[in-house]
Amino acid sequence: MTHVLKRLLLCVGVNPPVFEVDDNEEDEARRAGEEVQLPAVFIGGKLFGGLDRVMATHITGELVPILKQAGALWL
Incomplete structure (x- = not known):
């Protein structure tokens, strides 16, 4: 899914940084009771959502x- 999101953002003119989360980190977050939705997209430093929302x-x-307003895209 990360590939799909990255490809979409590249197609609209954004070159997103990608931070990989390994399975151990994801498992730790789930055990701590945190709701984890990966891949997670941040726009303007704020959590925007996952693949469905994008x-x-x-x-x-x-x-x-939205990308323009956040300064992530200059068109």
Whole structure:
């Protein structure tokens, strides 16, 4: 799924940094009771959501304006 998100963001003109989380880190977060949704997308330093939210906002045409507003995209 990370590949899909990265490819989508590259196609709209964003070169996102990718931080890999290994299985042990993910398991630790789950054991601590944290809700973990990976891949997680941060826009403007804030958690935006996962694959579902990014795809939904892209389909509705809202993703590019959100990226522009956050300063992640210059068009």
